[in-house]
Amino acid sequence: MTDARRSGCPINLSLEVLGDKWSLLIIRDMMFGNRRHFRELLTKSEEGISSNILADRLKTLLDEGIITREDDPTHKQKGIYSLTEQGIELLPVLAQMAAWGYxxxxxxxxxxxRARLLSEGGPKMWAEFMDELRESHLGVKRRRRTGPSVGERLQAAYERVVARGKATAVK
Amino acid sequence: MTDARRSGCPINLSLEVLGDKWSLLIIRDMMFGNRRHFRELLTKSEEGISSNILADRLKTLLDEGIITREDDPTHKQKGIYSLTEQGIELLPVLAQMAAWGYxxxxxxxxxxxRARLLSEGGPKMWAEFMDELRESHLGVKRRRRTGPSVGERLQAAYERVVARGKATAVK
DNA sequence: TTGACCGATTGCGAATTGCAACTGGTTGTA
DNA sequence: TACAACCAGTTGCAATTCGCAATCGGTCAA
Structure with a gap:
């Protein structure tokens, strides 16, 4: 737990917080996979994070003000992790990274x-999705919207591809 | 040098390539600091990268097709590193990361x-800067432009702040 | 009361990092 | 021709971090 801070460059400072192979994946899962508990993040992770690393990263993200933790009223041991506004505003970073990777x-x-849809949707779609995250993570009410949310659309598209893949595989 | 590839998620794959504390700083210096030689990257780095890490990361970036290396005709030992199109298209990632850090x-x-100007300029400014990078790194000719380039404007703004800081310090 | 589940923690070998010194070669200058 | 400065890396080594598996103390539903 050293002080780091190799320079005051914004990119460097961002990397000192997020520059590893796991932190942004945790944020991703919280955003797109709606994971809010330790176990969910641990077992439903596509990449198989190990529990000590997850615990360590969650601690760091808490310290940095990117997520918060509160007790789950339905279970004394469970904690609910939520993104802060600062965390939600990492969405454009993830979106650009996803677009590049794609x-x-x-x-x-x-x-x-998801990356394709998010890339095609552009900043306008990102802003809408961030508003949805503000609702589910910060409890900020938003005015009624018609039609499915961005989150739902991304999830539906994902499931459609999975179903198609299975059908093809069976055939 | 294992195969990695923990999952086919675009964010994960991007992180497997760039998810460390140095790779994106090297890209940053090539883009904004116009560093093209090993020594420049080594000694003019704000954060003080060590030579073995730099050599290792340059190798990885080469393997991944993010940069290229060619011999410098003016000096038999010098190599000139250039960004590929793939590397240039990391600019939006850096820009978003810079904006968040800022x-x-x-x-x-x-x-x-620089982060402030780049953020205020938005995607339009990023696109212009990427065109400038295509010219200086890929040799792609671009039509004449009036006024200073984005790169020049960022550099001038930086120097203005540094000069002001010095004046204040002296006073 | 039992067994599944919960968020972590611990121990430990392996891999990565960071520092400093060094290598083998090139170049400009006297 | 001699020499110092410069060039792109490489090497050795100690310290840190990573990743896995096992485990811990507590909670919950049956």
């Missing part, structure tokens, strides 16, 4: 569909 | 000015 790296079809 | 982390005034 374009240049060997992305699987199922896991790439 | 907003939430203790950024120094000198090093934050």
């Amino acid at each position: 374009k240049y790296l060997p992305v699987s079809e199922e896991l790439g569909i | 907003k939430y982390l203790p950024v120094s005034e000198e090093l934050g000015i």
Whole structure:
């Protein structure tokens, strides 16, 4: 737990907080996978994070003010992790990173569909999704919207690809 | 040098390539600091990267197709590193990361000015800057522009802040 | 009361990092 | 021709971090 801070450059400072292979994946799962408990993050992680690393990163993200933790009223041991506004505003970073990865790296079809939709939707869609996150993580009420939310649309698209993949595989 | 690839998620794949504390700083210096030689990257780095890490990361970035290396005709030992199109398209990632860091982390005034201008300029300015990078790194000709380039404007703004800081310090 | 589940913590070998010194070669200058 | 400065890395080594598996003390439903 050293002081780090190699320079006052915004990119460097961001990397000192998020520059590892797990932190942004945790944020991703909280945003897109709606994971809010330790176990959910641990077992439903696509990449298989180990529990000590997860505990460590959650602590750091708490310290940095990117997430908060509160007790789950339904279970004395469970904690509910939520994104702060600061955490929610990492969405554009994730979106750009996803778009770049989608374009240049060997992305699987199922896991790439969200990146494609998010990229096509652009900053306007990101802003809408961030508003949805403000509602589910910060409790900020938002005016009624018609039609499915961005979160729902991304999830539906993902499930459609998975179903199609299964059908093809069976055939 | 294992195969990694923990999952086919675009964010994960991006992090497997760039998820450390140095890779994106090297890209940053190539983009904004116009560093093209090993020594420049080594000694003019704000954060003080060590030579073995720099050599290792340059190798990885080469392997990943994010940069290229060619011999410098003026010096038999010197290599010139250039960004590829894939590397240039990391600019939006850096820009978003810089904007987030600028907003939430203790950024120094000198090093934050670029982030502010880039954030205010938005995607349009990013696109223009990427075009400039295509010219200086890929040799792609671009039509004449009036006035100073984005790169020049960022540099001038930075120097203005540094000069002001010095004047204040002296006074 | 029992067994599944909960959020972590611990121990430990392996991999990565950071520092400093060094290598083998090139270049400009006298 | 001699020499110092410069060039792109490489090497050795100690310290840190990572990743896995096992475990811990507590909670919950049956």
